[in-house]
Amino acid sequence: MKWExxxxxxxxxxxxxxxxMFSGSPTAFGASPNVQADAVDLALPGVLPxxxxxxxxxxxxxxxxxxAQINSHSWFERKNYFYPDLPKGYQISQxxxxxxxxxxxxxxxxxxxxxxxxxxxxxxxxxxKSLHEDFHGRSGIDLNRAGTPLLEIVTEPVMRxxxxxxxxxxxxxxxxxxxxICDGNMQEGSFRCDANVSVRPRxxxxxxxxxxxxxxxxxxxxxxxxxxxxxxxVELLESGGKVIQETRLYxxxxxxxxxxxxxxxxxxxxxxxxxxxxxxxxDAAWIEQERTALPELPAALAQRLQTxxxxxxxxxxxxTVSREWARYFLTMTEEGTLDPKLCANWMTGELAxxxxxxxxxxxxxxxxxxxxxxxxxRIQDGTLSxxxxxxxxxxxxxxxxxxxxxxADRGLSQxxxxxxxxxxxxxxxxxxxxxxxxxxxxKDKVFGFFVGRAMKASGGRANPQQLNELLRRKLxxx
Amino acid sequence: xxxDDTSLxxxxxxxxxxxxxxxxxxxxxxxxxxxxxxxxGCFITVDPERSLAQARAADVRLARGEGGPLTGIPVAHKxxxxxEGWRTTCGSRMLxxxxxxxxAHVIQRFNEAGAVILGKxxxxxxxxxxxxxxxxxxxxxxxxxxxxxxGGSSGGSAAAVAARLAPLATATDTGGSIRQPAAFCGISGLxxxxxxxxxxxxxxxxxxxxxxxxxxxxxxxxxxxxxTLVGFDERDATSLARPAEDFSTQLEPSLEGLRIGLPRxxxxxxxxxxxxxxxxxxxxxxxxxxxxLVEVDLPHSDLSVPVYYVLAPAEASSNLSRYDGVRYGWRxxxxxxxxxxxxxSRAEGxxxxxxxxxxxxxxVLSQGYYDAYYLQAQRVRRLIQQDFLQAFEQCDVLMGxxxxxxxxxxxxxxxxxxxxxxxDIFTIGVNxxxxxxxxxxxxxxxxxxxVGLQLIGPHFSEARLLAVAHGYQQATDWHARAPGRxxxx
Numbered sequence: 001m002k003w004e005x006x007x008x009x010x011x012x013x014x015x016x017x018x019x020x021m022f023s024g025s026p027t028a029f030g031a032s033p034n035v036q037a038d039a040v041d042l043a044l045p046g047v048l049p050x051x052x053x054x055x056x057x058x059x060x061x062x063x064x065x066x067x068a069q070i071n072s073h074s075w076f077e078r079k080n081y082f083y084p085d086l087p088k089g090y091q092i093s094q095x096x097x098x099x100x101x102x103x104x105x106x107x108x109x110x111x112x113x114x115x116x117x118x119x120x121x122x123x124x125x126x127x128x129k130s131l132h133e134d135f136h137g138r139s140g141i142d143l144n145r146a147g148t149p150l151l152e153i154v155t156e157p158v159m160r161x162x163x164x165x166x167x168x169x170x171x172x173x174x175x176x177x178x179x180x181i182c183d184g185n186m187q188e189g190s191f192r193c194d195a196n197v198s199v200r201p202r203x204x205x206x207x208x209x210x211x212x213x214x215x216x217x218x219x220x221x222x223x224x225x226x227x228x229x230x231x232x233x234v235e236l237l238e239s240g241g242k243v244i245q246e247t248r249l250y251x252x253x254x255x256x257x258x259x260x261x262x263x264x265x266x267x268x269x270x271x272x273x274x275x276x277x278x279x280x281x282x283d284a285a286w287i288e289q290e291r292t293a294l295p296e297l298p299a300a301l302a303q304r305l306q307t308x309x310x311x312x313x314x315x316x317x318x319x320t321v322s323r324e325w326a327r328y329f330l331t332m333t334e335e336g337t338l339d340p341k342l343c344a345n346w347m348t349g350e351l352a353x354x355x356x357x358x359x360x361x362x363x364x365x366x367x368x369x370x371x372x373x374x375x376x377x378r379i380q381d382g383t384l385s386x387x388x389x390x391x392x393x394x395x396x397x398x399x400x401x402x403x404x405x406x407x408a409d410r411g412l413s414q415x416x417x418x419x420x421x422x423x424x425x426x427x428x429x430x431x432x433x434x435x436x437x438x439x440x441x442x443k444d445k446v447f448g449f450f451v452g453r454a455m456k457a458s459g460g461r462a463n464p465q466q467l468n469e470l471l472r473r474k475l476x477x478x
Numbered sequence: 479x480x481x482d483d484t485s486l487x488x489x490x491x492x493x494x495x496x497x498x499x500x501x502x503x504x505x506x507x508x509x510x511x512x513x514x515x516x517x518x519g520c521f522i523t524v525d526p527e528r529s530l531a532q533a534r535a536a537d538v539r540l541a542r543g544e545g546g547p548l549t550g551i552p553v554a555h556k557x558x559x560x561x562e563g564w565r566t567t568c569g570s571r572m573l574x575x576x577x578x579x580x581x582a583h584v585i586q587r588f589n590e591a592g593a594v595i596l597g598k599x600x601x602x603x604x605x606x607x608x609x610x611x612x613x614x615x616x617x618x619x620x621x622x623x624x625x626x627x628x629g630g631s632s633g634g635s636a637a638a639v640a641a642r643l644a645p646l647a648t649a650t651d652t653g654g655s656i657r658q659p660a661a662f663c664g665i666s667g668l669x670x671x672x673x674x675x676x677x678x679x680x681x682x683x684x685x686x687x688x689x690x691x692x693x694x695x696x697x698x699x700x701x702x703x704x705x706t707l708v709g710f711d712e713r714d715a716t717s718l719a720r721p722a723e724d725f726s727t728q729l730e731p732s733l734e735g736l737r738i739g740l741p742r743x744x745x746x747x748x749x750x751x752x753x754x755x756x757x758x759x760x761x762x763x764x765x766x767x768x769x770x771l772v773e774v775d776l777p778h779s780d781l782s783v784p785v786y787y788v789l790a791p792a793e794a795s796s797n798l799s800r801y802d803g804v805r806y807g808w809r810x811x812x813x814x815x816x817x818x819x820x821x822x823s824r825a826e827g828x829x830x831x832x833x834x835x836x837x838x839x840x841x842v843l844s845q846g847y848y849d850a851y852y853l854q855a856q857r858v859r860r861l862i863q864q865d866f867l868q869a870f871e872q873c874d875v876l877m878g879x880x881x882x883x884x885x886x887x888x889x890x891x892x893x894x895x896x897x898x899x900x901x902d903i904f905t906i907g908v909n910x911x912x913x914x915x916x917x918x919x920x921x922x923x924x925x926x927x928x929v930g931l932q933l934i935g936p937h938f939s940e941a942r943l944l945a946v947a948h949g950y951q952q953a954t955d956w957h958a959r960a961p962g963r964x965x966x967x
Binding site: 044045046047048049084087089090139271272277 | 817
């Protein structure tokens, strides 16, 4: 029997706000334990939550970016459970009415357009961390993360392959970083996925029993965990077993998932509206304000790059992988004199490779968009050959500087002056009469010898095309 | 020092004119506390050095001619308000070791006004109780009859004011916790409109009902302090921004044309005849001053107690989850694992009434019961709110008994919690509707125990309530009576 996989994803997107969801503490990653936890985060007696306006604005922007409905009237509930790193004994989340309803994420997978429907996106606060290792045999609690704002984005169970789920997650990651609501740092947990996976015989309408795999914080783990879980469920069913609804944890070391808790011990969270927080009301004016602040989205920009600059869909996709890449490209081309294709080639070629080697992001590139544009301008006007341009690029990368000054100072400009080149060739021919004779006797190979000598004599600066032409003319004796 | 007139107006004048210093005044009150409080149990924590340091700082301000109406005035604070450096117990063993590292908004306002923290007053554990018998720190005795309860949960503040151990006290009211003890102790108490007083730093019992307020002998004293108590606070998302008001200049004593609504449901069976009698006389005073009595209807008022005892425990069960022994507060000595540590710390740290309410609250919020209890109670709560709003179309204030009877004896309502809960039957509706309410003394029963008259106004009508109460107190002297403890009021 052929099995079909059904996947839905829940993604916790950590919002890049300066302060926490309900307190004024900073949200920066990596501080010493508990220094970023104030009275509210510690849940001291008497403290109260106040919603972070920016987090709500971020949720609105996300909703607009995926064409969702922004709920004019939503509210916060308390999810009650005891855990040492949950200071209040409840998490403030949204249950009945989320701030964002519906929406769709679109992407191409191997050239085929896909759409993933979203169920909802809601605001909530993160818990702290329990540190069970290296703590003198005891457990430590770090509340720096407690109260960090999260947007939980939930899809419908519409994905049918691990590749599709990964493509969705990558597109979502691109989108939330693009619109500036998340720093996208997966190692630090800013973007983490839970995958709901079930299988059913192909053609069956009803869903199978699903398992939820928690805390997948890389695209690779996401893919491996889904594939592994699919195999596990198929094996189970084919051997006559039953899938039990449960939460499982993926262990990337062993490439397996294991039970965290089954549905039988599912807790009753006793959700109820948080009486400390009035309903979250969002009026049309606020939504419009966020719409105005929203940048052009990656899909729209990629389309524009194709129609306006004549780039291929592939190149347009590469250039819109992040907002910073797109900005770099747009800065280079904004003057309007550079060939967009040349810009695209250099960005996706030399620049991308050099950044990757250095482990840098484009926004940290030592060579700015303006510098690269100046460099390419000198290719376009014939001052530099491609090879020389790469040399200049290397100098710019290592030492910085201004392109034209570098060319002048280091004598890097191409020699395109016919008089200079002719003089050089005349001298060369005079110095090698035997080889001239050989050429004229039909030994064409000798041509290469002259090109090499001439290039060397010019210090590698001779315009190769011109040199070829002149050399051939002179050798032919005309 | 001679303290014949302890009205805030007089004390403030004395301080301004340097008749006495804040330090002298504070010492005088501390001496009264030392002399009488061993019998009464009003205070959980007194810290004379801290208080006197504040008093001396106030004296510096006063000497410069600075300061406002409360500068240098000693104020007793219910031990539900966090005050930096002060042990803040909320009447519970759970917080017996908790020294607050920050000031509640209310405390901050009083500190900034130059008031002196006289001490932290006793209360029912986590404000859950109507007799002050649930305090981990022992009962408070009614200064009028020490075998009787002072009411609760703000029993310490009420008894302290009644015994003249403090000229002014803060308190909180979730279902009557200001008005009921004020009635039992023969003083004036005000619970403002929900949202007027920041709840930041006020330890939560039931967030949608809790509201800070004041207790003092007279309405004029309450008006003197109210401007400091109220005010918008961005740290409380339910705090409401209102224009500042000077309540003490709005005490127009004229009652001419005032329409007093008498809810039919507040005057039926169940009200002690002596209470009814005192009330009757108070209403006659109002009539004689030109007020008009109108009978009104609050058809759902009999549902207020059951609604309250669904909603308040539901919120409390969640609000009290933070007391887990992990970060502060009581932690059990013996435990095996994390779950046991939390369970034992809570089992040992909370008293019986608190546990009862946590269990009730967890039950009404649990799957399968949520709709039938919690949601249903929320629906009825709206009906109760509607009742009040409709009644206010016919009248300016509502009046009735604060409590069905006068202060009961210790242990009288011990075995059946519902009997205790019913003593709040007239006060709870006000909290459910978020309205301001007051209690003022209007006489005594045959045992010499005070009777309270409750005044209820529309939202934000504190100034009107105070004026209406003041009008009565201009014509009577019940508010000036103090229990005989060898000192004149």
